[in-house]
Amino acid sequence: MNVKRVVIFGIQDFAELAWYYLGKDSPYEVVGFCVNEKYLPDPPFFHELPVVPFERVSQIFPPDVHGFFAPMSPKRMNRFREExxxxxxxxGYELISYVSSKATIFNNPIGENCFILEDNTIQPFTTIGNNVVLWSGNHIGHHGRIMDHVSFTSHVVMSGHCVIEPYCFLGVNATIRDGITLAEGTFLAMxxxxxxxxxxxxxxxxxPAKIREGVSSLDMLK
Ligand SMILES: CC(C)(COP(=O)(O)OP(=O)(O)OC[C@H]1O[C@@H](n2cnc3c(N)ncnc32)[C@H](O)[C@@H]1OP(=O)(O)O)[C@@H](O)C(=O)NCCC(=O)NCCS
Structure with missing residues (x-):
């Protein structure tokens, strides 16, 4: 399946930006938005497109002819977006990824539901997993691996040969020395x-970055 008509999850900032970027810079046509029923706006429209309840979305926008995009915030260390x-x-939906035409990439494998904005440079031989957000302007070094459910904010420097395990959050302007592994759920401050x-x-x-003793990243981004 290779869907072109796409539904966006949410109607807040990330969703509105996704609508903008997909509309200006992708082959996809956004046909609607989707939220949990209790968050439905009245009237149920956003940017003149229908907002439908998640509980009935597959009847309204069937998964055999619609894709989905859920480019959500890193709330709860990316675990809300994962859910x-x-x-x-x-x-049964195919989840699309958006890669800005203003990003510099080199045939890097990129998973599903990724949101990769302008001015990211992803060097050769680096792979990106599923459900990854790379906000604008990051340097992603060569021979690296970014695993699933990760968020980079902006202007992060990830040097070569780094591994970013699932659920990590990297604050603005963070710097990672070459060959480093960020373990699952690492929170890097700005x-x-x-x-x-x-x-x-x-x-x-x-x-140099020091761990905050007695603090878990699970207490961050609530
Ligand atoms: C670490 C972080 C979560 C703040 O934690 P916090 O405990 O709430 O921080 P506070 O503002 O209460 O500051 C506590 C102390 O830590 C210091 N501090 C906070 N963030 C710091 C940082 N990134 N580096 C160095 N010191 C920092 C503060 O200056 C303060 O010092 P003081 O006690 O001497 O006055 C925050 O700095 C951060 O990095 N958030 C991510 C920001 C980001 O990247 N957002 C993305 C936007 S797109």
Whole structure:
């Protein structure tokens, strides 16, 4: 299946930006938005397109002829976006990815439901998993691996040969030395400089980045 008509999950900032970017810079046609029934706006329209309840979306926009895009915030260390991703897959939808025409890429493998904005440079031999957000202007070094359900904010420098495990969040201007692994669920504060591989679900702040003792990243981005 190769869908062109796409429904966007949500009607907040990320969804509105997705609508804008897909409309201006993609082969996809956005045909509607979708939220949980209790969040339906009145009237149920956004940018003059229908907003439909998630509980009935597969009847209104059948998955055999519609794709979905759920480019959501990193809330709960990306796990909220992960839940929606799995729910949409269970309904049978193909999830599309958006890669800005203003990003620089080199045939990198890129998974589903990724939102990759302008001025990202993804160097050769680096792979991007599923459900990954790369906000604008990141340097993603060569021979690296970004795994599923990860969010980069902006102007992060990921040097060569790094591995970013699932659920990581990288704050603005964070810097990662070459060959580093960010363990699952690492939270990097803005402007932190990581010189050693991290521990799972740790919160790292400063230059050189130090773990905040007694704090779990699961307490962040609630
Ligand atoms: C780490 C972070 C979550 C703040 O944590 P916090 O505990 O709420 O921070 P506070 O504002 O209460 O500051 C606590 C102390 O840490 C310092 N601090 C906060 N963030 C810091 C950072 N990134 N680097 C160095 N010090 C920092 C503050 O100056 C303050 O110091 P003080 O006690 O001497 O005054 C935040 O700095 C951060 O990095 N958020 C991500 C921002 C981001 O990238 N957003 C993306 C937007 S697209």
């Amino acid at each position: 929606i991703y799995h729910q949409l897959k269970a309904l 402007h932190s400089a990581v010189t050693k591989s991290t521990s799972p679900w740790g919160v790292y702040v400063g230059s």
